[in-house]
Amino acid sequence: MANVEKFEIQTTARNQMIDITKYVEMAVKKSGVKNGICVIHIPHTTAGVTINENADLDVCDDIIFHLNTLIPNLKTFKHFERNSDSHLKSSIIGCSQTVIIENGELLLGRWQGIYFCEFDGERHRKFFVKIIEG
Amino acid sequence: MANVEKFEIQTTARNQMIDITKYVEMAVKKSGVKNGICVIHIPHTTAGVTINENADLDVCDDIIFHLNTLIPNLKTFKHFERNSDSHLKSSIIGCSQTVIIENGELLLGRWQGIYFCEFDGERHRKFFVKIIEG
Amino acid sequence: MANVEKFEIQTTARNQMIDITKYVEMAVKKSGVKNGICVIHIPHTTAGVTINENADLDVCDDIIFHLNTLIPNLKTFKHFERNSDSHLKSSIIGCSQTVIIENGELLLGRWQGIYFCEFDGERHRKFFVKIIEG
Numbered sequence: 001m002a003n004v005e006k007f008e009i010q011t012t013a014r015n016q017m018i019d020i021t022k023y024v025e026m027a028v029k030k031s032g033v034k035n036g037i038c039v040i041h042i043p044h045t046t047a048g049v050t051i052n053e054n055a056d057l058d059v060c061d062d063i064i065f066h067l068n069t070l071i072p073n074l075k076t077f078k079h080f081e082r083n084s085d086s087h088l089k090s091s092i093i094g095c096s097q098t099v100i101i102e103n104g105e106l107l108l109g110r111w112q113g114i115y116f117c118e119f120d121g122e123r124h125r126k127f128f129v130k131i132i133e134g
Numbered sequence: 135m136a137n138v139e140k141f142e143i144q145t146t147a148r149n150q151m152i153d154i155t156k157y158v159e160m161a162v163k164k165s166g167v168k169n170g171i172c173v174i175h176i177p178h179t180t181a182g183v184t185i186n187e188n189a190d191l192d193v194c195d196d197i198i199f200h201l202n203t204l205i206p207n208l209k210t211f212k213h214f215e216r217n218s219d220s221h222l223k224s225s226i227i228g229c230s231q232t233v234i235i236e237n238g239e240l241l242l243g244r245w246q247g248i249y250f251c252e253f254d255g256e257r258h259r260k261f262f263v264k265i266i267e268g
Numbered sequence: 269m270a271n272v273e274k275f276e277i278q279t280t281a282r283n284q285m286i287d288i289t290k291y292v293e294m295a296v297k298k299s300g301v302k303n304g305i306c307v308i309h310i311p312h313t314t315a316g317v318t319i320n321e322n323a324d325l326d327v328c329d330d331i332i333f334h335l336n337t338l339i340p341n342l343k344t345f346k347h348f349e350r351n352s353d354s355h356l357k358s359s360i361i362g363c364s365q366t367v368i369i370e371n372g373e374l375l376l377g378r379w380q381g382i383y384f385c386e387f388d389g390e391r392h393r394k395f396f397v398k399i400i401e402g
Contacts, residue, residue: 004368004370036402039305039368041368041375043377044377044379044380045377045380070338071334077326077334078326078329078330079324079327080324080326084326084327084331085334087321090320091318091319091331095380096319096365096366096367098366128368128375130375132400133402
């Protein structure tokens with residue numbers, strides 16, 4: 001129970017949402033915990049994690065499209081790596097999510113999936129899953 | 135303590151913030167937990183939950199007004215349900231909040247209330263409250 | 269373990285990001301907890317907390333610069349205190365963060381720091397750290 005499950009993924013575009021729900025479910029099953037909470041953490045400053053629609057993939061495309069409109073890669077940004085847009089997206093979407101566990105399952109809505117959000121790919125990335133029983 | 139409290143509410147506008155603090159407080163009281171944390175989860179992909187000012191209701195109006203300006207319902211969105219604006223608002227505000235419990239009370243600031251955020255109403259909605267002692 | 273660590277800081281600008289990682293680390297050390305999670309809560313409605321780059325401070329400047337562009341202090345806002353921009357920024361960035369604790373340390377990425385976000389300073393502010401073992 002004290003373990004943190006660590007996963008690795010390869011992203012394939014600069015901006016991309018990847019459904020990681022099944023990996024989080026695997027971590028819950030492996031823990032054997034029936035009731036508690038689950039924290040998903042992204043250890044990167046140009047990526048994030050969100051929960052959104054798991055049915056029509058056009059939703060992810062629309063989310064990324066409009067985030068890019070709101071937060072373009074401005075020439076006036078000072079950061080020398082030229083990816084401050086990616087950093088701001090990370091802070092707006094957030095780098096962690098907490099999900100309730102009930103009866104050994106993630107207590108998500110019918111249409112909710114957990115998405116790794118790449119904002120500065122393509123990159124080799126990690127995410128962590130920690131389960132607290134209670 | 136292993137229970138999840140489940141609440142239902144009816145929203146009455148497409149975009150709306152509803153103060154649910156008293157329901158979360160009820161769940162804390164019912165649990166009898168004196169110290170720990172409390173996770174509020176919204177199982178919908180076009181709604182969210184935030185913590186903000188509980189005194190002047192104009193703050194909620196201003197928040198909704200400017201969110202609508204930033205994230206209009208664009209005709210260029212691809213999602214067939216025509217509510218990608220609602221989905222993006224949900225990911226930006228977030229579908230869960232975690233609050234500290236101290237001495238049997240939510241440890242909120244004096245002006246902080248917990249708000250259910252409807253972004254695609256009017257709808258019949260749910261929210262969940264899970265308490266972890268510790 | 270049931271204690272909440274409470275910190276106070278003085279901000280010095282209307283919009284400002286202040287690295288508070290070392291204070292959160294202190295709370296973890298003091299607790300003696302080796303494995304669990306840590307909730308950082310800001311009890312204010314015009315401030316927030318985020319996790320982002322801890323190396324090049326230009327990233328914080330760029331984040332604040334573009335947040336100000338996206339969310340100006342509009343004359344059309346109704347709230348009598350004339351700081352609805354600060355409230356919206358607080359809800360978009362969020363007023364709490366949850367971080368995993370592993371082997372007595374915050375499980376952050378190499379470039380991740382925890383930042384108190386002032387959106388309506390300069391002000392005397394507080395933040396709370398609660399640790400859950402598990």
